[in-house]
Amino acid sequence: xxxxxxxxxxxxxxxxxxxxxxxxxxxxxxxxxxxxxxxxxxxxxxxxxxxxxxxxxxxxxxxxxxxxxxxxxxxxxxxxxxxxxxxxxxxxxxxxxxxxxxxxxxxxxxxxxx
Amino acid sequence: xxxxxxxxxxxxxxxxxxxxxxxxxxxxxxxxxxxxxxxxxxxxxxxxxxxxxxxxxxxxxxxxxxxxxxxxxxxxxxxxxxxxxxxxxxxxxxxxxxxxxxxxxxxxxx
Numbered sequence: 001x002x003x004x005x006x007x008x009x010x011x012x013x014x015x016x017x018x019x020x021x022x023x024x025x026x027x028x029x030x031x032x033x034x035x036x037x038x039x040x041x042x043x044x045x046x047x048x049x050x051x052x053x054x055x056x057x058x059x060x061x062x063x064x065x066x067x068x069x070x071x072x073x074x075x076x077x078x079x080x081x082x083x084x085x086x087x088x089x090x091x092x093x094x095x096x097x098x099x100x101x102x103x104x105x106x107x108x109x110x111x112x113x114x
Numbered sequence: 115x116x117x118x119x120x121x122x123x124x125x126x127x128x129x130x131x132x133x134x135x136x137x138x139x140x141x142x143x144x145x146x147x148x149x150x151x152x153x154x155x156x157x158x159x160x161x162x163x164x165x166x167x168x169x170x171x172x173x174x175x176x177x178x179x180x181x182x183x184x185x186x187x188x189x190x191x192x193x194x195x196x197x198x199x200x201x202x203x204x205x206x207x208x209x210x211x212x213x214x215x216x217x218x219x220x221x222x223x224x
Contacts, residue, residue, distance in 0.1 A: 033211060043157070043201065045211040056211060091156060093212075101145070101205065103212060105156040 002027065004094050004106035005074075012112045013082045021077040021109045025094030031055075032075040033103060034067060037089045049075060082113045116140040118215035120202050125221045126192055134187045134218045136202035147212060148176050148187045149201040157201055160187070189220070197222045 005024040013019050025032050034046040048056040049069040060067065064082075069075040079086055089110050093103035117139045126132040138146070145164040149157035161169055163178035163185060175188040187200055199219050203212040 035212075035214075042216040043203075043212070043214040045213065048211050059211070101210075102147070102159055102162055104159060105149075107156045 004029075004092055004104055006090075006092050006106035006109050008109060009107060010110050010112070012114065014114050015083055016081050019079040019082050019086070019111055021079075021090050021092075021111070022074040023077070023092030023094075023106060024074040025092075026104055029094035029096050029104075031095045031097070032069050033093045033095070034075075034077050035091045035093065037091065037108075039088070043091065046077070079111075082111070084113050087111055087113045116204065116213045118202055118204060118213060120200075120215040120218045122216065123219045123221070125223060126189075128192055128194060128222055128224050130192050132189045132192060132220060134189070134200050134202075134220070136185045136187070136215055138183050138185075138202075138204050138215075140183075140204055140206065140213070142206040143180065143183075144205045144207050144210065146176075146178055146185050147203045147205070148174075148185075149203065151199045151201055151217070153198075160200075192222050194222050194224070196220065 004026050007022050032049045035043045037043045045059040047060050047067045052071050064080045066078045089108045091108045092106045095103045120136045147162050148160040150160050151157040161176035163176050168177045173190045178185045199217040201217045202215040
């Protein structure tokens with residue numbers, strides 16, 4: 001049973017470009033969470049999604065950031081017009097339906113904005 | 115709001131025991147998680163406490179007191195590979211987002 005998969009593992013972008021981060025949850029998991037870890041800081045929640053539905057986006061910056069989890073395919077975290085402050089590790093976690101709530105993390109995507 | 119505090123750094127000797135404390139003040143509480151994170155890697159699940167008391171899992175144990183807003187992670191028979199950050203996180207409800215403390219960096223010395 002494959003774990004949570006994220007790609008790319010490393011992503012370099014220049015200021016103003018777009019970054020697309022992908023996350024495939026563990027088999028049988030229907031809930032996806034995105035977290036951001038800035039250098040030397042703790043993990044911060046960004047968004048919580050189920051298939052075709054955003055449940056909680058209270059941690060998402062108001063502009064330039066969006067997330068989706070379509071019926072088919074991976075969850076996508078999209079950052080438009082990246083700035084240097086977006087450089088961070090972005091982790092995706094997945095969990096089974098409510099009642100068994102442990103979240104399992106993917107290896108992360110390390111975004112570097114030049 | 116939510117406030118989760120844990121020490122920034124701890125040092126211990128190989129073979130010894132280390133206790134990492136975590137205190138929380140949250141508007142709503144369901145459960146508390148401990149994760150281990152090696153530098154440059156993903157957090158890996160260690161333990162989950164919902165009820166008061168001690169949960170033991172091999173060399174690692176986790177304790178929770180809901181009334182005191184307090185948890186600790188106990189690492190016994192420390193090994194060099196235990197050098198990592200240990201993250202305390204709480205949830206308000208089942209299936210809800212994790213709110214993390216800043217993490218405790220543990221350095222195990224020979």
